[in-house]
Amino acid sequence: MRLAVIPGDGIGSEVVAEGLKVLRAVAPDLETTPYDLGAARWQRTGELLPDTVLDELRQHDAILLGAIGDPSVPPGILERGLLLRLRFELDHHVNLRPAKLFDGVRSPLADAGPIDMLCVREGTEGPYVGNGGVLRKDTPQEVATEVSLNTAFGVERVVRYAFERAVTRPRKHLTLIHKTNVLTHAGGLWSRVVEEVSVEFPEVSVAYQHVDAASMFFITDPCRYDVIVTDNLFGDIVTDVAAAVTGGIGLAASGNLDASGTNPSMFEPVHGSAPDIAGQGIADPTATVLSVGLLLEHLGRSEQARKVDAAVAFDLSTRDPRATIRTAEVGDRLAALAGG
Amino acid sequence: MRLAVIPGDGIGSEVVAEGLKVLRAVAPDLETTPYDLGAARWQRTGELLPDTVLDELRQHDAILLGAIGDPSVPPGILERGLLLRLRFELDHHVNLRPAKLFDGVRSPLADAGPIDMLCVREGTEGPYVGNGGVLRKDTPQEVATEVSLNTAFGVERVVRYAFERAVTRPRKHLTLIHKTNVLTHAGGLWSRVVEEVSVEFPEVSVAYQHVDAASMFFITDPCRYDVIVTDNLFGDIVTDVAAAVTGGIGLAASGNLDASGTNPSMFEPVHGSAPDIAGQGIADPTATVLSVGLLLEHLGRSEQARKVDAAVAFDLSTRDPRATIRTAEVGDRLAALAGG
Ligand SMILES: CC(C)[C@H](C(=O)O)[C@@H](O)C(=O)O
Numbered sequence: 001m002r003l004a005v006i007p008g009d010g011i012g013s014e015v016v017a018e019g020l021k022v023l024r025a026v027a028p029d030l031e032t033t034p035y036d037l038g039a040a041r042w043q044r045t046g047e048l049l050p051d052t053v054l055d056e057l058r059q060h061d062a063i064l065l066g067a068i069g070d071p072s073v074p075p076g077i078l079e080r081g082l083l084l085r086l087r088f089e090l091d092h093h094v095n096l097r098p099a100k101l102f103d104g105v106r107s108p109l110a111d112a113g114p115i116d117m118l119c120v121r122e123g124t125e126g127p128y129v130g131n132g133g134v135l136r137k138d139t140p141q142e143v144a145t146e147v148s149l150n151t152a153f154g155v156e157r158v159v160r161y162a163f164e165r166a167v168t169r170p171r172k173h174l175t176l177i178h179k180t181n182v183l184t185h186a187g188g189l190w191s192r193v194v195e196e197v198s199v200e201f202p203e204v205s206v207a208y209q210h211v212d213a214a215s216m217f218f219i220t221d222p223c224r225y226d227v228i229v230t231d232n233l234f235g236d237i238v239t240d241v242a243a244a245v246t247g248g249i250g251l252a253a254s255g256n257l258d259a260s261g262t263n264p265s266m267f268e269p270v271h272g273s274a275p276d277i278a279g280q281g282i283a284d285p286t287a288t289v290l291s292v293g294l295l296l297e298h299l300g301r302s303e304q305a306r307k308v309d310a311a312v313a314f315d316l317s318t319r320d321p322r323a324t325i326r327t328a329e330v331g332d333r334l335a336a337l338a339g340g
Numbered sequence: 341m342r343l344a345v346i347p348g349d350g351i352g353s354e355v356v357a358e359g360l361k362v363l364r365a366v367a368p369d370l371e372t373t374p375y376d377l378g379a380a381r382w383q384r385t386g387e388l389l390p391d392t393v394l395d396e397l398r399q400h401d402a403i404l405l406g407a408i409g410d411p412s413v414p415p416g417i418l419e420r421g422l423l424l425r426l427r428f429e430l431d432h433h434v435n436l437r438p439a440k441l442f443d444g445v446r447s448p449l450a451d452a453g454p455i456d457m458l459c460v461r462e463g464t465e466g467p468y469v470g471n472g473g474v475l476r477k478d479t480p481q482e483v484a485t486e487v488s489l490n491t492a493f494g495v496e497r498v499v500r501y502a503f504e505r506a507v508t509r510p511r512k513h514l515t516l517i518h519k520t521n522v523l524t525h526a527g528g529l530w531s532r533v534v535e536e537v538s539v540e541f542p543e544v545s546v547a548y549q550h551v552d553a554a555s556m557f558f559i560t561d562p563c564r565y566d567v568i569v570t571d572n573l574f575g576d577i578v579t580d581v582a583a584a585v586t587g588g589i590g591l592a593a594s595g596n597l598d599a600s601g602t603n604p605s606m607f608e609p610v611h612g613s614a615p616d617i618a619g620q621g622i623a624d625p626t627a628t629v630l631s632v633g634l635l636l637e638h639l640g641r642s643e644q645a646r647k648v649d650a651a652v653a654f655d656l657s658t659r660d661p662r663a664t665i666r667t668a669e670v671g672d673r674l675a676a677l678a679g680g
C-alpha cells in the first residue's frame with residue numbers, strides 16, 4: 001500500500017503519527033511518502049500545492065491528512081489553495097462522515113439512544129466552487145457574491161453512492177437534507193435526482209428534511225437517521241452537529257472519496273489543527289485512527305478495517321472519560337489492540 | 341395599536357388565537373385586521389400576496405403571523421411568494437431570534453447551563469435573494485445555481501443593530517458566525533464590516549466562529565454565547581440548533597424587523613404549520629406568545645412586554661413537562677398571568 005501522508009499544521013502531525021502507528025500494526029506492507037504542505041511551507045515559500053506535488057500524490061493508493069490551518073494565515077488561503085484544491089483536483093465527490101455513538105462515549109444529549117448515521121456530503125460542488133466575487137471592495141457600495149453550482153452529473157453520482165451504502169445497511173433508510181423551499185433551483189435538482197435514483201433502489205425508504213429542521217432533529221431525535229445525503233455546505237454544518245451529539249470532534253472521521261477510483265481518496269479527521277493545544281501531546285488521535293479504518297475499508301481491506309474499528313470501539317468502551325488524553329498512549333493502545 | 345394578523349396554515353390560526361388572547365390582556369387598545377393568506381387561498385384563487393393586501397399591511401403598526409405551509413403546495417411557492425416576499429418587501433433586515441433556556445424547561449442537553457443568546461439573523465440578503473436558475477432542466481446536463489448576494493449596506497445595518505443590542509446586555513459580547521475560510525468574498529465583507537462597526541462599540545467584545553464550529557459549540561458549550569450576528573442562511577440553521585438546545589421549536593419566537601421603522605415589523609413563531617397536529621388543539625402557543633412579547637418591546641411598550649415575558653417564564657417554571665399541551669388552556673393561563 002503506497003500512502004501519501006500530509007501531516008499539515010498544529011496537532012496534524014501528532015494525530016497522524018498515531019494513525020500511522022495503528023495502520024502499520026494491521027497493514028505491514030505500508031509504504032509512506034511524507035508531504036510537507038500547510039501553513040509553514042506557505043509562510044516559507046509562498047507555495048500551497050505545487051503541481052508537481054499534486055502529480056506525485058496521484059501516484060499513491062490513498063492520502064492521509066492531519067489538519068490544515070493556522071491563525072497566522074488569512075482565512076481562505078490554505079483552505080481554498082490547499083485543502084479544497086486537493087478535494088477538487090482529485091475529484092473527491094463523496095465526503096463520507098460516519099457519526100456513531102460508541103459504547104462508553106458520553107454524548108452531551110441527556111437521553112441519547114443508539115446513534116449510527118452515515119453522512120454522505122457532496123464534495124466538489126455547491127457553494128464550495130469558489131465562484132463569486134467582490135465589487136467596490138472596501139466602500140459603502142461593496143457587493144459580494146457567492147455562487148452555488150450544482151450539476152445533475154455531480155449530484156447524481158453522490159446520490160447514487162448514498163443509495164448504494166443505504167441498501168447494504170440494516171435499516172436501508174436515506175434522508176435527503178436540503179433547503180428546497182428557499183433554494184428552489186438547486187433544491188429542485190437534488191430532489192429530482194433523489195427521486196429518479198430511488199427507483200433503482202426500491203428497498204431503500206427515502207425521507208426529505210429541510211436543513212434547519214434536520215439540524216434540530218439531529219439533537220432531539222438523532223436515532224431516526226440512517227444514511228444522509230446532502231450538499232457540500234449543508235454537509236459541512238450538519239456533520240459537525242452529528243459529531244457534537246456523538247461525543248465530539250475528537251471522534252469524527254472522514255473520507256474524501258473519488259468513488260470512481262480514478263484518483264486516490266483522502267482520509268482526514270474532521271477536526272482542525274487546534275493551534276491552542278498543538279505540541280502538548282494531548283490531542284485525541286481517535287478520529288484519525290477511525291479515518292484510517294475508512295481508508296482500509298475503501299481500499300478493500302475489510303478485515304484490517306474491522307480490526308481498527310474494533311480496537312477503537314473496545315478502547316472507547318473502557319476509557320475513563322475524565323482522564324486526560326495522551327496522544328501517544330492512545331495510539332499505542334489502539335495499535336496494540338488492532339495488531340494483537 | 342393597529343395589528344395585521346395573518347394566521348396562515350395548519351396550527352397557525354390555533355397559536356395566533358392564543359397570542360391575541362394574551363396581547364389583548366395587556367394591550368386593551370388593540371385593533372386587529374385579519375388577512376387570509378396561505379395555502380388555502382392559493383389553492384382557491386392562485387393568489388399569494390396581492391399588491392393591494394401588501395399596501396394594506398403597510399398601514400399597520402405591526403404584523404402577527406402564525407405559520408405558512410402545506411404539503412399540498414410544491415416547495416418554495418408559499419415560502420418565496422408569501423413569507424419571504426413579506427420579509428423582502430417590508431425590508432425586514434433584522435430577523436431577531438432569542439434563545440433562552442427558561443427555568444423549568446428541559447433541554448435535551450445533559451448539562452445545560454444558563455443559555456441566553458440573542459441571534460440576529462440578516463433577513464433580506466444572502467442566499468435568500470432568489471437569484472439563481474436552472475439550465476437544461478430534467479436532462480443529465482442540468483445545471484442549477486443559487487447566488488448569495490451581500491451588500492455593505494445590508495450587512496452594515498444588521499451588524500450595527502447587533503452591536504446596539506449587545507451593548508445593552510450584561511455580557512456585552514458579540515459573535516459573528518460565517519464561513520470566511522470558504523466563502524471568502526461574502527465572508528470578507530462580513531468580517532470587515534464587523535471590524536469597522538466594532539470601533540464604535542469599544543465596550544463590546546467580539547468573537548468569530550465558522551458556522552460548522554459554532555453549530556457544534558451551540559451543543560457542547562452554548563453558555564458561551566451572548567449576541568450572535570450572522571447571514572440569512574446560516575441564521576436559519578443555527579437558530580434551529582439554538583432552539584433545539586433551549587427546549588425546542590415550541591418555545592422559539594422571532595421578529596422580522598425593519599429596524600428603521602419605515603415598514604411594520606412582523607412577529608412569528610419559528611415553527612411551521614405542523615399539518616400533522618393541526619386542528620387538534622395540542623400545538624404549543626408559547627412561541628407565539630413570546631413573539632407577542634417581542635412585538636410589544638419593538639413598539640416601545642416595554643412594560644406590557646415585560647408582563648408577557650414574565651407570564652411565560654412563570655408558566656414554564658410550573659408546567660408539568662409530561663402533561664399534554666392544550667393550546668387554549670396555555671393561552672388562557674398566560675393571558676390571566678399577563679393581565680392579572
Ligand atoms: C477547513 C474547511 C475548508 C473544511 C470544510 O469546510 O469542508 C472543514 O470545515 C471540513 O469540514 O472539512
Ligand SMILES: CC(C)[C@H](C(=O)O)[C@@H](O)C(=O)O
Binds near residue numbers: 181182212423424576
Ligand atoms: C419557511 C422558511 C422559508 C423560513 C426560512 O428559511 O427563513 C423558516 O425556516 C424560518 O426560519 O422562518
